[in-house]
Amino acid sequence: MAKETMTDFPLAAAFDEAAPRLPGSDVAWLDALRAQGISTFRAHGLPSRKVEAWRYTNLNALARAGFAAAEVDVKLAALPDGAALALDDACSIVLVNGRLRPDLSDLDRLPDGVSAEGLGDLLRRAPSRAESLIAPAPNASAGALAALNDAFLEDGLILQIEAGAKVDVPIHLVAVGVPVPGKAIAFHPRNLIVAAAGSHATFVESHIGAAQGSYFSNGLTDVRIGRGAMLTHAKFQDESAAAFHVALVRASIGEDASYDSFVLHRGAELARHEVHAAIDGSGAECRLNGAYLGTGQQHIDNTTVIEHRAPGSRSSEVFKGVLADRAHGVFQGRIVVHRDAQQTDGNQLNKTLLLSRNAEMDTKPELEIYADDVKCSHGATVGELSEMELFYLRARGIDEATARDILVSAFLSEAVSELRDETLASIFAERITGWVDARHADDAEKAA
Amino acid sequence: MALLEIRNLHATVDGKPILKGIDLSIGKGEVHAIMGPNGAGKSTLSYVIAGREGYEVTDGRILFDGEDLLELEPDERACAGLFLAFQYPVEIPGVTNTTFLKTALNAQRKGRGEGELDAMQFLKFVREKAKPLGIGDDMLKRAVNVGFSGGEKKRNEVLQMAVLEPKLAVLDETDSGLDIDALKIVADGVNAMRRPDNATLVITHYQRLLDHIVPDRVHVLADGRIIKSGGKELALDLEAKGYAQFGGAAAA
Numbered sequence: 098m099a100k101e102t103m104t105d106f107p108l109a110a111a112f113d114e115a116a117p118r119l120p121g122s123d124v125a126w127l128d129a130l131r132a133q134g135i136s137t138f139r140a141h142g143l144p145s146r147k148v149e150a151w152r153y154t155n156l157n158a159l160a161r162a163g164f165a166a167a168e169v170d171v172k173l174a175a176l177p178d179g180a181a182l183a184l185d186d187a188c189s190i191v192l193v194n195g196r197l198r199p200d201l202s203d204l205d206r207l208p209d210g211v212s213a214e215g216l217g218d219l220l221r222r223a224p225s226r227a228e229s230l231i232a233p234a235p236n237a238s239a240g241a242l243a244a245l246n247d248a249f250l251e252d253g254l255i256l257q258i259e260a261g262a263k264v265d266v267p268i269h270l271v272a273v274g275v276p277v278p279g280k281a282i283a284f285h286p287r288n289l290i291v292a293a294a295g296s297h298a299t300f301v302e303s304h305i306g307a308a309q310g311s312y313f314s315n316g317l318t319d320v321r322i323g324r325g326a327m328l329t330h331a332k333f334q335d336e337s338a339a340a341f342h343v344a345l346v347r348a349s350i351g352e353d354a355s356y357d358s359f360v361l362h363r364g365a366e367l368a369r370h371e372v373h374a375a376i377d378g379s380g381a382e383c384r385l386n387g388a389y390l391g392t393g394q395q396h397i398d399n400t401t402v403i404e405h406r407a408p409g410s411r412s413s414e415v416f417k418g419v420l421a422d423r424a425h426g427v428f429q430g431r432i433v434v435h436r437d438a439q440q441t442d443g444n445q446l447n448k449t450l451l452l453s454r455n456a457e458m459d460t461k462p463e464l465e466i467y468a469d470d471v472k473c474s475h476g477a478t479v480g481e482l483s484e485m486e487l488f489y490l491r492a493r494g495i496d497e498a499t500a501r502d503i504l505v506s507a508f509l510s511e512a513v514s515e516l517r518d519e520t521l522a523s524i525f526a527e528r529i530t531g532w533v534d535a536r537h538a539d540d541a542e543k544a545a
Numbered sequence: 546m547a548l549l550e551i552r553n554l555h556a557t558v559d560g561k562p563i564l565k566g567i568d569l570s571i572g573k574g575e576v577h578a579i580m581g582p583n584g585a586g587k588s589t590l591s592y593v594i595a596g597r598e599g600y601e602v603t604d605g606r607i608l609f610d611g612e613d614l615l616e617l618e619p620d621e622r623a624c625a626g627l628f629l630a631f632q633y634p635v636e637i638p639g640v641t642n643t644t645f646l647k648t649a650l651n652a653q654r655k656g657r658g659e660g661e662l663d664a665m666q667f668l669k670f671v672r673e674k675a676k677p678l679g680i681g682d683d684m685l686k687r688a689v690n691v692g693f694s695g696g697e698k699k700r701n702e703v704l705q706m707a708v709l710e711p712k713l714a715v716l717d718e719t720d721s722g723l724d725i726d727a728l729k730i731v732a733d734g735v736n737a738m739r740r741p742d743n744a745t746l747v748i749t750h751y752q753r754l755l756d757h758i759v760p761d762r763v764h765v766l767a768d769g770r771i772i773k774s775g776g777k778e779l780a781l782d783l784e785a786k787g788y789a790q791f792g793g794a795a796a797a
């Protein structure tokens with residue numbers, strides 16, 4: 098039988114050495130969780146492309162890079178300028194290589210109705226309280242990388258929004274990767290976002306690199322949205338060019354609750370953003386949207402699974418991306434409508450613009466429907482810029498490079514405008530314009 | 546010197562000869578009309594003048610204001626003062642009409658060494674041009690031509706012309722699909738632009754537009770050649786007798 102996994106990943110070996118140093122290493126439930134995590138990871142190893150969910154994303158380069166646990170304490174006095182999203186009034190919380198840094202965070206000026214604390218701190222101070230928070234939902238998916246996150250469970254953000262709190266200040270998690278020269282480091286932040294019943298909040302993530310160099314961020318974020326709560330969850334992935342970014346979001350959405358999420362990928366050598374959203378209550382809404390910008394040899398994977406488990410719920414997905422050079426994009430979108438989830442409305446759209454013959458997109462929609470009164474649709478297109486649209490713009494005096502830029506930005510704007518928060522939408526649109534302009538400048542340089 | 550001088554123009558599309566030796570000279574201050582049956586090559590001629598890719602000139606030349614037009618990129622031609630109102634205006638999702646017009650105008654102003662208009666100046670300017678065409682703010686805010694009716698698309702072409710103030714406007718069947726009121730609005734828009742130093746080439750299938758935009762010369766294009774030229778009465782003659790007299794396909 099063909100080998101299905103890559104088991105010789107050095108992190109598996111590094112675990113025994115790292116384990117005693119992890120916070121709460123003497124706590125029985127934590128010890129058991131980590132032991133279970135590492136044994137699952139050892140049994141499966143890094144997923145290879147024979148694993149269906151990883152069919153289009155090859156982790157060989159990650160395996161070759163041979164990442165070790167990030168036990169090095171990083172000196173970082175300030176955040177890199179202009180790298181994170183510019184959310185002026187936000188309350189920011191900073192993780193450096195997966196560890197919460199109170200000295201760089203606004204923990205002392207949290208808005209009313211919000212509590213934020215470091216997981217590492219909690220594991221040391223009150224591990225029993227952490228246990229109930231960390232326990233995954235019964236149906237939570239757990240792949241090999243989630244198991245690895247369990248094994249190295251160390252730190253992250255625990256964010257809780259009180260029932261009924263209407264929080265208009267965004268909470269901004271700034272996750273900085275700081276490469277360590279001569280050492281390939283890995284970190285496994287674990288975040289938990291709880292939006293209690295009736296609350297409204299906005300949680301934004303910026304993933305940025307402090308310097309050129311490689312690192313591996315293997316994050317896991319659990320999101321729980323209570324009855325009637327509304328959570329906006331936006332993420333900007335702009336890791337260092339040589340970084341590996343793998344993130345899993347496990348969201349559970351309660352009755353009449355709303356989850357509005359968006360991700361923009363711009364950085365990393367390999368990025369995978371995976372969302373498993375379970376709609377557990379009737380009348381709920383789940384929106385997973387995103388945009389991806391790939392150049393060079395970047396590999397960008399968006400994988401989503403939406404489970405409709407309750408009647409009368411809606412889900413919608415719009416993912417649009419632009420791939421240049423030899424960039425490779427992946428979109429896998431699975432929608433499962435369980436037997437009891439009558440009157441489900443699910444829409445999914447994935448559109449990709451290829452700017453080069455060598456760019457590539459794999460897209461796989463999957464509908465699994467067990468209820469009969471259901472409206473579900475999906476669509477996917479992969480295409481090039483329209484010759485006719487380009488000519489029309491040029492016939493009005495707009496030069497070719499500018500015309501291309503206009504069409505690329507216009508193409509992506511459809512995904513960004515899915516974000517209901519207009520301030521956030523315009524902040525992401527600016528990042529896209531920045532990318533388009535930078536590419537334009539690159540091209541001009543190459544032509545010169 | 547003529548503003549547009551076309552000499553012995555031959556062009557192919559996908560290797561197929563479409564234009565087979567066209568001679569045409571349009572002087573400043575003139576309006577010329579080209580009429581002809583479907584498939585005669587009218588749109589092909591307009592695309593060759595505008596510089597669309599895939600329309601290959603195999604012989605002949607085009608001078609625009611004394612300059613070799615065929616040497617220029619499509620955007621350079623536009624900046625030099627050439628405008629094509631498309632027979633089938635193109636939809637551009639995600640780009641608002643205002644942004645599109647402003648980018649185009651400022652690109653041309655920059656090309657001419659004039660200063661760019663800022664957002665407020667531009668808005669004032671474009672509203673002035675839009676009003677007589679019956680184009681309101683809602684149409685300016687919508688994505689270019691997306692979801693526009695046939696008539697709205699044609700009026701939008703005339704708006705672009707009014708904003709860009711070209712030296713030569715080529716109108717490719719801007720009248721088709723318009724009812725009589727819309728036709729009048731479009732014709733008034735074109736007439737308002739007429740000056741001693743610019744010119745218009747009206748491509749049309751029907752003579753009724755020429756009641757409103759009165760041409761100095763009328764040319765009949767059939768099978769890639771201009772087979773007859775005359776004064777405005779030629780259009781009436783064509784209306785009465787059809788294109789069949791020239792051996793071309795009958796008008797639709």
Ligand SMILES: Nc1ncnc2c1ncn2[C@@H]1O[C@H](COP(=O)(O)OP(=O)(O)O)[C@@H](O)[C@H]1O
Nearest residue numbers: 558559563581582583584585586587588589590
């Ligand atoms: N893209 C194309 N590829 C091949 N043939 C074309 C193309 N566009 C036009 N033609 C052909 O060129 C001829 C002239 O077309 P066109 O210029 O559109 O005529 P008109 O505008 O006078 O109706 C027609 O026979 C048409 O079929």
Ligand SMILES: [Mg+2]
Nearest residue numbers: 587588632718
């Ligand atoms: Mg035509």
